[in-house]
Amino acid sequence: SLFIVKLSSLMMNNETREYLAIQYADGILRIAADQFGVLSRFRTASDQKPELHKLSSKVWEKTKNKVRKAVKKLAVDLLQLYAQRSQQTGFSYPQDSSWQEELEESFPYQPTPDQLKATQDIKRDMESPRPMDRLVCGDVGFGKTEVAIRAIFKAVTAGKQVAFLAPTTILTQQHYHTIKERFAPYPLQVGLLNRFRTAEERKEIQKRLVTGELDVVVGTHALLGKEIKFKDLGLLVIDEEQRFGVNQKEKIKSLKTQVDVLTLSATPIPRTLYMSLSGIREMSLITTPPPSRRPIKTHLASYDPETVRTAIRQELDRGGQVFYVVPRVEGIEEISGKIREMIPGVRIAIAHGQMPETELESTMLTFSNGEADVLVCTTIIESGLDIPRVNTILIEDAQKFGLSQLYQLRGRVGRAGIQAHAWLFYPHQSRLQDAARQRLRAIQEFTQLGSGYQLAMRDMEIRGVGNLLGAEQSGQMDAIGFDLYMEMLQESIKEIQGQEIPKVDDTQIDLNLTAFIPADYIPDLDQKMSAYRLVAAADSQDELTLIAAEWSDRYGTIPKPAQQLIRVMELKLVAKSLGFSRIKPEGKQHVLLETPMEEPAWNLLKPNLPEHLHSRFVYTPGKVTVRGLGTLSADKQMDHLIEWLSKMQGSLPEVALV
Incomplete structure (x- = not known):
């Protein structure tokens, strides 16, 4: 890793060129402006300064190679998992019912194009025989829940049960109420399973899940307990999966195998990753805000009690509620006291992560039910709380x-x-460090909605990729920086996908060969037709050997044209297994092997040829040219091709057969 010092101009051979001076641990390297393409930014999830390497050491190369190996393994695993899943069969849901249309019409807002597209993708997945495993990413409040509700309704009206899993009790309460409200006109039963349920109520829910009386159950990880059994679970919806613990994730994994899965996440994913994983992991992005949402007015100011008082007062006067966020638990009581003094009679609730969980949850519920005006809290509210009255x-x-x-x-x-307001206060007496000032300036600039997707490029996407690909990969990402890691991952996926040996229906052999069964060898027409059929149907070298033995036995020594026929079939079989669709002469010099394979696949096959032939086999998209082979007789061309292609056959890798 390196550190940029400055851009400078140097005169060389009477020409001025610009160079970037880059600081290493043991010196400076100058890079010409036309070579900036070899540089990439070093971004990681951690705030630590990267350690500078020495120009003279191999540490950076070694680190890169190590990560490259890990990335390649990840790409192979992802592709294999995808291949296995595409082999599985699940339940194919029927087309939309009239109820489905009715439910969708009853959505009180105008759905955004992204919401409609995500819904369409999900329905297509559900109607196909393959089990669904789709991830829906969308900024906070961009309507992921509505997309999930439509999927849940589709599953339930087809007679299946649905489990909706969320990481916190508060979130489960919210989802439960939303679903109940939307499903009110229909004879559907929705249950809620979380810590606020008594033992009796839990038992009741368990019983109704087994009998199938309960169509939808919303719950925390309590849903993953051994005692929870379903009559016919068809869809699992998971909200913010990365916030579950390791053991819970394992349980989710085992549940996932048998049913359709829909995962919702507010942590954005870089579009580049979305594109490169698009053939492997089904994802939908919701990047457009609902039409009714207005950008949040963001005010940046030095702390002033009067400003605080006015901001809170204005919100309470219009019947709303307020979040007051502090960075630490220490002193939270004093701050609440100060607010009480400023605004007499204000009802205050306090929430932070060090409170016992049940107390925390009941405080949150009190607040979300409107029984307090101001919630003084730490970042515990950072994700997933949706209280429309708080503006x-x-x-x-x-x-x-x-x-x-x-x-x-x-x-x-x-x-x-x-119109919502966000006030960011900083202490006025202290000089802010540059980095902090830039951060605040950045958040103020990003006041338009959905800018999460641009802003998040800073550090959230790094987190999003970590969530999606797992902890080990986050470590790899920190070792070489986010940008280089993404580049490697894309390359690996592309390479492995390109390594697949294409399946061709048939291989046409157009060499100028004399290959047929002479009339005097098998005089009987029926026998001759069945002999042709047998050769054409052979699908292995062994079968061809058996046919040849049978012919010698029945009809005597095999004449040359009939031997050629068997050899043509031999070439056909080996060429077909390697993904070549046609073999034909090219002018008088060369022989062409036509193929839909991509270059990475060819690069896997080629090393198995003897070294001296490497330069004679030339790959260009759509074909491989064997140079100079056209100068030999057609028989010799065929013999060589069978020998050379058989050598390549030995290199067919596992991955290539995905």
């Missing part, structure tokens, strides 16, 4: 938060089509 958020000591945290926190307000 002002105040963040104290905003410089202490990361960019993605500020972005997520700000996304908690402005859900209800009312």
